[in-house]
Amino acid sequence: RPRVLSGIQPTADSFHFGNYLGALRQWVDLQRDHQPFFFIADLHAITVEQDPKVLRERTLRAAAQLLAMGIDPARSAIFVQSQVPEHAQLGWVLQCLTGFGEARRMTQFKDKSAKGGEGAASVGLFTYPVLQAADILLYRPHFVPVGEDQRQHLELTRDLAQRFNHRYKKTFRLPEPYILKATAKIADLQDPTSKMSKSASSPAGIIEMLDQPSVSAKKIRSAVTDSDGEIRFDVENKPGISNLLTIYSALTGETITALEEQYAGRGYGDLKKDLAEVVVGFVTPFRERTLELLDDQAHLSAVLKSGAEQAREVAQATLRDVYQRVGFVAPG
Ligand code: ATP
Ligand code: MG
Numbered sequence: 001r002p003r004v005l006s007g008i009q010p011t012a013d014s015f016h017f018g019n020y021l022g023a024l025r026q027w028v029d030l031q032r033d034h035q036p037f038f039f040i041a042d043l044h045a046i047t048v049e050q051d052p053k054v055l056r057e058r059t060l061r062a063a064a065q066l067l068a069m070g071i072d073p074a075r076s077a078i079f080v081q082s083q084v085p086e087h088a089q090l091g092w093v094l095q096c097l098t099g100f101g102e103a104r105r106m107t108q109f110k111d112k113s114a115k116g117g118e119g120a121a122s123v124g125l126f127t128y129p130v131l132q133a134a135d136i137l138l139y140r141p142h143f144v145p146v147g148e149d150q151r152q153h154l155e156l157t158r159d160l161a162q163r164f165n166h167r168y169k170k171t172f173r174l175p176e177p178y179i180l181k182a183t184a185k186i187a188d189l190q191d192p193t194s195k196m197s198k199s200a201s202s203p204a205g206i207i208e209m210l211d212q213p214s215v216s217a218k219k220i221r222s223a224v225t226d227s228d229g230e231i232r233f234d235v236e237n238k239p240g241i242s243n244l245l246t247i248y249s250a251l252t253g254e255t256i257t258a259l260e261e262q263y264a265g266r267g268y269g270d271l272k273k274d275l276a277e278v279v280v281g282f283v284t285p286f287r288e289r290t291l292e293l294l295d296d297q298a299h300l301s302a303v304l305k306s307g308a309e310q311a312r313e314v315a316q317a318t319l320r321d322v323y324q325r326v327g328f329v330a331p332g
Helices: 017-030 052-068 086-095 100-104 107-113 123-137 148-167 213-221 239-252 256-262 268-294 297-326
Strands: 003-008 035-040 077-080 143-145 176-178
Touching (some): 017 143, 052 077, 052 297, 086 297, 239 256, 239 268
Parallel strands (some): 003 143, 035 077
């Protein structure tokens, strides 16, 4: 079975609809006929300052949410990144293969360091795409299911894999991004030309998977739209309405065209009210299931421990090859 690998940062109390529709839903689907490795990226989370207690809590909440949405530990290795030290170890080797200018071109760094200025950003934030390349290459996956914002990092990953293979010996598989076009960039409800983001969006701009359902409904009803009054999919000119249609279509399976027909001649209020109901129907059971799972921390820890063991077996083998090829003397 082809391998897949992906990760998500524990940088908020809840995942949001961008994470779910852009990536996590594909994780669940790919389990059926792939061999998946899914991890919670706590090493990436500390590229910006984190409160240790909160980080620990969010890591467990992340695990509970992944299980609640249908990640099955019998099919997928689900683990915490810091429990598999090979990620950081391969990360270093790849940093030494990455050009400074190459790292500088990563737009995520530009976006994420924009607020405080480059001088305030950590070196970790600058090099995190290289650690991400290590996260991926360790498992030699065929596919990496992610949202559109990660496409550039996937290209860097392929470049680094190719460089290593060329300089030493063929070691890494060149992974393909697995990006579903329709839901690859879910927009912020309040700022529909930006992506919905755990760390950059305002609370009103994010639909959180673990919000009280009534709160999610209210956020949808207050989403920013436009003044033209027609319900039509047009990302350029009508980003707010297009985003609502995208979410609606993804949750119900109805096509965008069918929705446009259904809402022809009707007001934005109708669309928002109906979508709010769809969202409430979706998040209510998800929230209950996650809270239940969070009550059993012993179970969560056991799942993560077993996931880390499965991941380590693969990661150790890859790192052993890498160290040998780079010229490190093997112990003993
Ligand atoms: P942060 O703001 O802390 O970077 P994030 O919301 O971008 O958080 P990540 O943990 O960085 O979330 O990303 C997890 C996955 O979700 C990645 O595959 C990413 O591409 C995807 N993703 C994130 N935001 C969106 C979005 N708005 N639309 C589609 N996919 C998204
Ligand atoms: Mg992100």
